[in-house]
Amino acid sequence: MPGLSQYFPITSPTMIFFVVLCIILFAPIVMGKLRIPHIVGMVLAGVVVGPHGLNILAKDSSFDLFGHVGLYYIMFLAGLEMNMANFRKNRVRTFTHGIMAFVIPMAMGFFINRGVLEYSIMTSILLASMYASHTIITYPIVMRYGLARQRSVTIAVGATAITDTLTLLVLAIVGGMFKGEITGIFWLVLFLKIAAVFFVIIYFFPRIARFFFHRYGDNVAQFIFVLAMTFLGAGLMELIGMEGLLGAFLTGLVLNRYVPNLSPLMLHLEFVGNAIFIPYFLIGVGMLVNVRLLFGGLDTIQVACVMILVALTSKWIASFFTQKLFGMRAVERELIYGLSNAQAGATLAAVMVGYNLITPSGQRLLNDDVLNGTVILILVTCIFSSFTTERASKQIALENSAAVPEDEKADDEKIMVPIKHDTSIDTLVGLAVMMRNRVLNRGIVALNVVYDDTNRLQYQERGRRLLAHVTKVANYSGVMVQTQVRIATNITNGIKHAFKEFNASEIIMGMHAGQDSARQFWGEFIPGLFSGLNRQIIIVRCLRPFNTIRRIQVAVPSRAELEPGFYRWLERLTRMAENLECRMQFHAKRETLSLINQYIQSRHPSVQAEYTYMAHWIDMPKLSSGVADDHLFVVVTARKGTISYKSALERLPEELTGNFSGKSLMIIFPDQYGESVDIMTFADPQHHEQRSAYDMLTTWIRKRFS
Structure with missing residues (x-):
């Protein structure tokens, strides 16, 4: 209808944003009814409303802007949510899979490009590099299922950085060869530029973050700061001719420990990314697709089919070898495969580099058939990756739910x-x-x-x-x-x-505000609580934000392992360390340390813990020399009349005020089951030390006249 077509594509910024928001709102609802991954709905919606579909929206600069932002945001969140202890533990697996996910598609693609498509050596190399790269656009799926810290996700995300880096190096080399820049100086300059950017991000970014988080606690300010650091890292990487997504990923890694997984800041970052930036990117990917190309000629269809076959098959082979080499489960292989077979960011970069390079014969290095085939490749791999990741994530989530200890x-x-x-x-x-x-x-x-x-x-x-x-x-x-x-x-x-x-x-x-005075250490109410309640009480004084704590040091009295609440406080502290991704150091006797080590290894293996022998409780004040300003010092104490109580604990206020002033402190009164403490003390069933006459007299008076 000519009368209606004059209103399209929409040019009003308000209406463009309204249409995009409607897609973001209704696509997941409709796809959920059809049991299709939400990401597929976003991409298909982009196909329908884009310039090659109903032409409702034009792919203007806003989609280019938010497309870059969304892609960087996916990589940034992947680095930010990665379990660094898990990453270090699986670094060999990650590196191995990254190399195989690059080498296998490169080799397989090169020979098929030469033998089937009959392309030149340079064209075959550049086209094969496109198969080798991938974009983890399905990462929001694993986030939704709470699987961001699974080892298979860690391996796939780490391998993404490796494959994309190597792909971009291939692009730089091919581009340099056409420009005649490949000399010894080229390699030296490239190495120095990459090393300089890595040094700036790895060395300076954490120190800047620690300084900022220590002084500014406002959620909005912290959110803006993290975004600014992300795009600064991406911009630095683009400045040296590499893809910005690598800078965003590296920034996420170095800021990882300063944004706890359960913090409001992490919730805000995930919310904004999943609500705006990432959907905008996915819709933009769909707008690239021209369905008419499927009917435009056999050459385009042939190239697209070969590209799709090589990309999907080679990534599966790499995932299969990784599974077999490291004894992983089939569902883990499927999740790695689902995360690492979608083509988008680096693939587009590679095809545009080749499309803009002109050979001496006047032909483009990558012709129109490859360009059009790449667009079809992006659509097919994104849809296939979404279904694969969704299926594997759901299965692992169900297994994890069933495996919760009784x-x-x-x-x-x-x-x-x-x-x-x-x-x-x-x-x-x-x-x-x-x-x-x-x-x-x-x-x-x-x-x-x-x-x-x-x-x-x-x-x-x-x-x-x-x-x-x-x-x-x-x-x-x-x-x-x-x-x-x-x-x-x-x-x-x-x-x-x-x-x-x-x-x-x-x-x-x-902790009581007058904690620097030994006489006023407990304050007016705390003694009545820990003597009148037999459940766990944690008293804390933290002088800096939790996300800047680097180490938790725990002093544990002898026989603490015999207390009923031993594993309760240990579980709480290890959860805290796991969320903060900080180290733990326990000071106790050997039998206590042995049980602590067994528990952490079985229940929280990702926690990095150290164990230091402490012969006597009187050595506890000496630990102050090793407690830095960014450490949290935890004292596990005991109530009178309990198994681990000792008279030395009566000097705890003086020792803490005299030796740990200006330090972040936590005091834990462990859980006690059964009767209240004062009754236990009167009956004296667990007391292992001689009671003073004063204690006996006050106890008798309290019982007699209460």
């Missing part, structure tokens, strides 16, 4: 966080989020207790504002929170009663 399912975990000051909210809630069990996915309880006096209404209103802030911070991390402002004549009793009403399992609370 003791985790039976865990009574419910963390309570008493809040008094707004300055401690981010620290306490962040700690609770990192220590909670993600599999159980239970919320936390935030409590504010106010005195029942004449200022009660004023305190209640202040408490509601504090808990509203708690809810906001917890929701940033996707965690549900129950809140209560409680009125009590005694703060300690108010916390204890709320603890029982909510059936909480443990408490995380801030």
Whole structure:
């Protein structure tokens, strides 16, 4: 209809953005009904609305901009979410698969290009390099299933960086040969440029990030900072003639430990990428596809079929060899294959380089048939990769769900966080989020207790504002929170009663503000809590953001392994270290260290832990010399009357204030099952040290007159 066609393609920026948002909104809904991966819906929508489809949208500069941003964002998130301990553990597998995923497609493609398509040597090499590269556009699928830290994902993502780097080197060499620039100086300059950019990103970026995160805690500022660093890394890589996606990936790797996996910042980064940038990129990929090319001639169809066959087959062979070499499961091979057979970013770069190179005979190095075949290759491999990744991810997710240990399912975990000051909210809630069990996915309880006096209404209103802030911070991390402002004549009793009403399992609370004075170390309420509650209590003072903590040092008293709550606090600390990707160092006796090592190796093998023998608890203050400003020092203490209690623990306030002033501290009172501590102390069933006459007298008076 001529009257309607005059309105297309849409040129209004407002309407263009509206149409894109509609695609992003409805494509997953429609594809979900059809049980087709969402990514396929985005690409197909781009085909339909693009200039070669219904011509509703033109592929203008906004799609070029967001296309680059989306591609870089995928690579950045892949580096950011990678488990670095897992990456180091699987570096041989990653390197091996990366080399095979490059060499096999290169060799197979070269001989088929020469024998079947009858292309020249240079054209065959350049075209084979396109098969060797790949783009992990299906990475959002593994993110959705929570598999970003699986070893198969780590191998595929790391191999992507290797194959794309080698492909881009081939492009640089081919381009240099046509320009007559391949000399000894060419190789030296190329090496120096790459080394310089790698040095800047690896050495300076982490130090800049540590400086920034230590001084600025605002979520928006941190988000903008991370984006700026990502595109600075991509820009530096483009400056030396390499693809920006490598710079984005490398930036994600070096910022990895400063953006914890469960932090609000990570949630914001994933949200923006999955909501805008990545869908924009996928729609732009679809807009490149011209379906009419399928009917444009046999030459284009022949080239496209050969390219698709070589690309899919060679990547499968590389994945198969990786599986067999390292004894991996078939589903892991399928996931590696699904992540590493989609062609997009580097493939487009390669075809455009070859298309713009003119041979001495006046012909293009890569002709129109190759250009058109590449577009069809991109469409087919993206769709095939999406289905493969979706199927493998779903199977692994189901296996992981079925493999949850029974003791985790039976865990009574419910963390309570008493809040008094707004300055401690981010620290306490962040700690609770990192220590909670993600599999159980239970919320936390935030409590504010106010005195029942004449200022009660004023305190209640202040408490509601504090808990509203708690809810906001917890929701940033996707965690549900129950809140209560409680009125009590005694703060300690108010916390204890709320603890029982909510059936909480443990408490995380801030350290008393007067902690630098030994006499005021515990404050007014804490002694009543750890003597009146027999469940785990964690008291923390963190003087720097958690994401800048490099090491957690833990001092453990002798016989701590005999306490009922031994594995509870150990599990919480290892979860924290796993989320922060920081090292742990335990100081204890050998029998205790042996059990800690066994537990970590079986339940959290990715945690890097060191074990240092500490002969006597009196040596604990000497550990202060090895505790740096970016370390968290954890003291596992004990209540009177318990197995691991010793009289030396009575000097804990003096020792901590005298030796660990200005350090980030955490004190843990382990879980005790059964009767309350004061009853246990009176009956003395577990006490292994002689009690003083003063202790016996005060206990008798308390029991006699209470």
